[in-house]
Amino acid sequence: MTKTYIADMASLTPLIGREVQFNDTAIALFRLSDDSIKAIENRCPHKNGPLAEGTVSGTHVFCPLHDYKISLTTGEVAAPDEGCVQTYETVVENGQIFLVTE
Numbered sequence: 001m002t003k004t005y006i007a008d009m010a011s012l013t014p015l016i017g018r019e020v021q022f023n024d025t026a027i028a029l030f031r032l033s034d035d036s037i038k039a040i041e042n043r044c045p046h047k048n049g050p051l052a053e054g055t056v057s058g059t060h061v062f063c064p065l066h067d068y069k070i071s072l073t074t075g076e077v078a079a080p081d082e083g084c085v086q087t088y089e090t091v092v093e094n095g096q097i098f099l100v101t102e
Helices: none
Strands: 002-008 017-023 025-031 037-041 055-057 061-062 069-071 087-093 095-101
Touching: 002 017, 002 025
Parallel strands: none
Antiparallel strands: 002 095, 017 025, 025 037, 037 087, 055 061, 061 069, 087 095
């Protein structure tokens, strides 16, 4: 298991996404209202919309291009739409956010 620092908690506004880079991949980071951190691939499976610019509701983000509803927990697109994005495990230690990879 590897932890990679990606951001500070203080740099994230609750319910507003932020794009970070990880191994040449754009990741959308979200700080939810309960201060949990979710990280998903910053690309809607429909038309590659930037999910970090989407609207957060609960544990979902709505793509800013065509309003696809995507789970920040599983990466699954809600029916009747289809698709999935990569999700990433995060951990917060002393106000720092890390991505956890195998």
